[in-house]
Amino acid sequence: MEEMMQMVNDASLIRGDFSTGTVLLSLLLAFVLGQVLAWVYYFTHSGLSYSRSFVQSLILITIVVSLVMTTIANSFVTAVGLMGALSIIRFRNMIKDTRDIAFIFCSLVIGMATGSQRYEIAVIGTLFMCLVIFYLHVTSFGMHQPHNGFLRFSLTSHIGTDHPVTATLQRFCGNFTLISAQDSGFGSPIVEYAYQIMIRNASKNEKMLAELGSVEGIENISLIMQEQLLEV
Numbered sequence: 001m002e003e004m005m006q007m008v009n010d011a012s013l014i015r016g017d018f019s020t021g022t023v024l025l026s027l028l029l030a031f032v033l034g035q036v037l038a039w040v041y042y043f044t045h046s047g048l049s050y051s052r053s054f055v056q057s058l059i060l061i062t063i064v065v066s067l068v069m070t071t072i073a074n075s076f077v078t079a080v081g082l083m084g085a086l087s088i089i090r091f092r093n094m095i096k097d098t099r100d101i102a103f104i105f106c107s108l109v110i111g112m113a114t115g116s117q118r119y120e121i122a123v124i125g126t127l128f129m130c131l132v133i134f135y136l137h138v139t140s141f142g143m144h145q146p147h148n149g150f151l152r153f154s155l156t157s158h159i160g161t162d163h164p165v166t167a168t169l170q171r172f173c174g175n176f177t178l179i180s181a182q183d184s185g186f187g188s189p190i191v192e193y194a195y196q197i198m199i200r201n202a203s204k205n206e207k208m209l210a211e212l213g214s215v216e217g218i219e220n221i222s223l224i225m226q227e228q229l230l231e232v
Helices: 004-012 019-042 052-071 078-088 096-116 117-140 162-172 202-213 225-230
Strands: 148-155 171-181 191-199 218-225
Touching: 019 052, 019 096, 019 202, 052 096, 096 117, 148 225, 162 171, 162 202, 191 202, 202 218
Parallel strands: none
Antiparallel strands: 148 191, 148 218, 171 191
């Protein structure tokens, strides 16, 4: 029994030279690669859920995991004790975007690689991940009907087939569907309209809204693009 405990105590989870210099090198590399990952996240992020604290956390997670790997490097008992201590922590922040979860996992893996002195894997892995992220961002990979939007406005009359609103939507949209047309009630002639639209060119949104605003009797025009709607 004593021999078994001795073997556990002497077991090394990570083999390497963990002198002061190598530990500092691991932490410095974790900081640099964490910065690279954070900058890539910053430049490729889209939507409304951007968080400064999350970007900073990507760097801190990388450094902390690297330090943890260094701490448990030569002691199985320390690793078990650290796992028990970390199990007490409860994280209550909700991550809305699954893409953010991928960045967190990437930070963890980079920290593990640097902390275990697998510097080549850490550098190559980080660069490869960044190239993949930029590729997905530039090509808009996976985007389906990218210019879908939700249009709302009020009008003092009902819309017919030859109405100026219909003509404007036909000119700027690939297709559009009327979701609701609701009278405001109390004898008011105002009707509230809601459309699901697919815009041909998102850069012409302002022009479309300007033409809709010139229609007589139209008020309270609101256009929400699909990306923004999903963030809300």
